[in-house]
Amino acid sequence: MKIEDDYKYYDKALTIAGSDSGGGAGIQADLKTFHEFKCYGASVVTAVTSQNTLGVYDIHEIPKKIIISQLDCVLGDIGFDAIKIGMLFSKDIIDIVTDKLLSYSCKNIVLDPVIFSKNNFKLIEDGALDKLKINLFPISDILTPNLPEAEIILGKKINSLNEMKYAAIELLSMGPKSVIIKGGHFHDSSVSPDCLAMRENSKVKILWLESNKIETKNSHGTGCTFSSAITAHLAKGFSVEESFRFAKKYISNSLLKGSLYKIGNGMGPVCHFQD
Template sequence: MNRLAKAMTIAGSDSGGGAGIQADLKTFHQFGVYGTSAITAVTVQNTLGVTGVYPLPTEAVAQQMHEVLRDIGTDAAKTGMLFNAEIIEAVSREISHFDVKKLVVDPVMIAKGGAKLLQDEAIAALKRFLLPLAEVITPNLPEAEFLSGLRIETPEQMREAARAIHQMGPRHVMMKGGHLQGDAIVDILYDGRDFFEMEHERVPTRHTHGTGCTFSAALTAELAKGTPLVEAVDRANRFIVEAIRTAPQIGGGHGPTNHWAAVK
């Protein structure tokens, strides 16, 4: 029997099930990876928006990570909503203590409806403590603007921002280009030396809640299985396109993607 790959998600709970811990664990399962979790906050939300955010005590986040990692371990991990500087520092300490090499940082900052999911003072902690531990960071363009301080309206500006973010410590920067106009979406992966452009279909739909979480979870699952990064990004991209294309049309707002989409 082949060894079962394991992946951990450190993120917030989404009561609507479309993003956060719920999306991550469903995606891990779809990729054939055993998923574990550390919940950082409980959010109150549905497809219409976020109406409440309740962060867990920092000690509770750290203890969840510590107990899982000392017993079960993990082959890769991802972070999502971390909310405040204290949680970011605690997560970074546990990642370092257990020497987690394959860390995917999804810098969740703002919900689709505009609710703030990362406090302003936490951005400095993210840059100082977590990004130097990351194998790859996966910002969308608004998140990349927050991190880099640069305006991003063109592919060349995406590259400029990727260079700036890479200097903060992550080994790779995966710039998601979905916020630029065009029939196709062009993502840019940067390894500190070379840029890799990846083009995929844009699916016209409002049902895109949790796409960042689902993409980064798919990427984490592939890294946990030992897939090389560029191939892992490609498989995650193909999965998220299919998940959006086959979205279950749930709710009256930004509905979730299909976490049971075929893994191609």
């Protein structure tokens, strides 16, 4: 019989998000990504969505007591090296998640502020975004909005790389330790620029990463996959900057490989397989 010190230990990552019945985004994409980086993945489901490559058709919010029970079960027993937060549909769910993350002293929290699906189906109720900013921004290690999400949060358009940089700094002032704005939505650019703003002592450090823009309709799950790749690398002990670099490379490869496949009749998913 093995004694305790003989056992190996997993790098463990948790996703708190909605379920995508089509398998391209949400918890399904998160768990696939964790697996690719050899992280033990667990999940807390906050909502069940009915969706496929053509769009989102319905949302069922999980009862609050079940969300509380899921969080207590996994956080109280397993514990995690990093946590990714995705779709939180309501103010009540945001309150619950905030309370549990603080109660269990969770670390390496990556917040992907999911507001709309790829086909513009709203994934957060009215008024909940303000609650998200007040509750979860200050306890997040990395905030990962895409360009439209950053515009909604800040209430203004972002039309240039310079404006994108200052938007990241403004989001940083709302409490998170670091912010990554994903610039793939710049329509007049041949590259996809992402901007990291992070606190470094009393200053703000800015890091830009660019990749060639890939022309593909298979981009479903891009944001979930990117933030989950960051989470997986944080769980494995990498720094924020290192995790950003790994995730940028992974999502670029996922888009490129996904462009070769056809699934369904609409916007297909990125390819999570790297080999």
